[in-house]
Amino acid sequence: MKKLILIILILILILAGILIIKTITYPFVKIKDEEKSAQPIVESVSDSALYRFSQGIKIPTVSVGELGVFNFEPFEQLVTYLKSAYPEVHRNTQQYTVNNGFGHVYIWKGKNSSLKPILFLSHIDVVTPGDAPVKNETSDNIFQPQDKPLPSPTEIAKEWEYGPFSGAVAGGRIYGRGTMDMKGMLFSLMESMTALMKSGFVPERDIYLALGCDEEVGGLRGAKKIAEDFKSKGLTFDAVFDEGGVVMQKGALDGVNTDVALIGLAEKGFLSAKIKVNGLGGHSSIPPLQSAIGKAAVIMQRLETEQMKPTLTPLIKDFFQNVGGEMPFTSRMAIANTWLLEPILLKQLTKTNTTNALIRTTTALTMMKGSDGTNVLSPQVEFVVNFRILPGNTIEEVKKHIAKACEGFDTEVEEIDNTRKASKVSPTNARGYKIIAKTIKSIYPDALITPYLTLGGTDSYKYEIVSDNVYRFIPFAINNYEQQSIHSTNEYISIENYGRMIKYFGSIMKEYDMPE
CATH class of the missing domain: 3.30.70.360 (Alpha-Beta Plaits)
Known part of the structure; x- marks a missing residue:
């Protein structure tokens, strides 16, 4: 009996040793010490860029009801506004609409037509603002871009700091429905393209921008029809970039002691x-x-x-x-x-x-x-x-x-x-993923970068018919509170995050075909 107990103890010790050795030698990704002490870049945003974004938030492009049955007048108003706010983009791209204006396509022609184009997605619709009260109801026209940021809240907001369609700029933030989902991506793309065009930059390959009008209610009349149009034209894309993952700030992911950039390779x-x-x-x-x-x-x-x-x-x-x-x-x-x-x-x-x-x-x-x-x-x-x-x-x-x-x-x-069904899983060895990771590191040198499963639905899965490389990531860093404000009360984006988005999309467009 004693021998049996001794054998069992020896086996337990051997097993424990194996577990510890495997843990110590497991190839976990490590952040370098010098990276841990680095800070995310702060990219300045001009007052004029903030104003353009603010005015776009004021237009209530709400999609509700049965798959695309809603008031379409604000959508037409926003498209008209984009033309006046970003003349450089509209002069230097080809544009066309799909399915009676439910989908909008921009094409920025590159120098080498033999290269597969890349595609950036966004949607111009937003969810309803809800019926939460507004704290500063008379302050819809507030515009204070130089204010110092307010302290980060720790509880879910019970009221809107400013009106949901105010586009208020105050306390280092832009307030309103759609600031994070998804007009922030739309306007940062427009700002990036404008800056590149004014600098004289011409991309190596064609760059497409596809805007759907009904992502929040299924995307069947917008993104689905755009993707089908691309397929009918025989188009295939080297990479597709859409919303999905974000940079979760330290403490936002349970048990993870650093900022984490989540690049969505798939969605449920x-x-x-x-x-x-x-x-x-x-x-x-x-x-x-x-x-x-x-x-x-x-x-x-x-x-x-x-x-x-x-x-x-x-x-x-x-x-x-x-x-x-x-x-x-x-x-x-x-x-x-x-x-x-x-x-x-x-x-x-x-x-x-x-x-x-x-x-x-x-x-x-x-x-x-x-x-x-x-x-x-x-x-x-x-x-x-x-x-x-x-x-x-x-x-x-x-x-x-x-x-x-x-x-x-x-x-x-x-x-x-x-x-x-669940989407396909995009590869990490493709150029699209590598350029995302490289660009994230240039903006968030302290962040841990990882592939991820996007839990919510996006328009991007509809574009699997025209690309094997579909990636879901927006480069803003948020905490748990800010994550909860998406589709909820008091949605806002910080000016710092908006500046990083403009920098991120411009860098991808400019550096996509640079040597690795």
């Missing part, structure tokens, strides 16, 4: 299902043993407690190899030894909302409808469940998962919205 798929559950209706004084609501509750409980299995996809393994070096030793050990500790790592990752979303097809119960009366039993209850599909999972697997949750009940399942 989407499936929303309306599940109707049938039961006995009638008066609440004589209820059945299990009502339709009770049956629906069982199904919803199954969906939340028996979710699709988590998994470490190759993209997420790559992500953890990059960020793991800045994580605590126990986390590094789990990442370096997935051959043994993967189940433990997965269990830990599922405990946090963000990391859980990286490793599984997520389940979100979003809507429910039953009886309208306090004493009325509805014979049918319906609810909506939304799945964001992990690359590697399929739509068919999600449908089977729903069917299993509904077993034993009389149900009807209907897919709603625009179901789509």
Whole structure:
């Protein structure tokens, strides 16, 4: 017996030694000491550039309702405004529209037509501002670009500091719906192109800019039609650049002790299902043993407690190899030894909302409808469940998962919205990714750069039909509060971040064909 215990102890010590050695020798990406002490560049922004952006925010290009059915007048107003605000761009590019103006294309011709063009995306629509109150309602015309920045807030805003379509410039920030999503990208692209054109620069290859008008409601009339138009013309792009990843400031990612630049190589798929559950209706004084609501509750409980299995996809393994070096030793050990500790790592990752979303097809119960009366039993209850599909999972697997949750009940399942599979995963060895990484490092020398899975939906997946190299990244550095303000109350972008965006897009355009 003593020999057996001794053997077990020796085996445990050997195993522990193996785990420690593998952790120490694992090829985590490391940030150099001199890089850690470096600061992000601060790129000045002229008052005239801020004014142009501010005026664009004032135009309420809100897309709501059923896939592109909304007031289109503000969209036409914004397109007209762009022509007057950026005459240099409109003189030096070819422009055309797709699908009756739902899509706008700009072409800046390069010197070498044999090279594949590159494509920059943006969308000019924004989500609704919501009904939160406005603190400074009489200050919509405020323009104070030289103010010192305000302290960073730590709680989610309950009110707009300035009106959602004020375009107010104050405290080192530009306020309004769309400043981060996505007019900031649109106007920084226009500023970059203007500056390059005025300097006499001509790109080696053609540069395309594609603007959709309905990304927030699916992009079926804008980006989808533009991509189909490109394909019909036989166009293929060397790289496509869109929104998605950002620079998350130190502390914004749990357990990662540095700024992290997240370059989206892929995005999740989407499936929303309306599940109707049938039961006995009638008066609440004589209820059945299990009502339709009770049956629906069982199904919803199954969906939340028996979710699709988590998994470490190759993209997420790559992500953890990059960020793991800045994580605590126990986390590094789990990442370096997935051959043994993967189940433990997965269990830990599922405990946090963000990391859980990286490793599984997520389940979100979003809507429910039953009886309208306090004493009325509805014979049918319906609810909506939304799945964001992990690359590697399929739509068919999600449908089977729903069917299993509904077993034993009389149900009807209907897919709603625009179901789509997860996107392809773009490579990191292509020129498009390398130029992004190089440009990020020139602006954020202290940031750790990593491939990432974009959790939200973008227009970019629609362009997979014309490029294998689709990348999702906007070069602004934000904290958790600022991330939460996207699509929420008090959306703003700092002037520093706006300046970095202008610098970033101009650098990519100018340096894309420079020797590596």
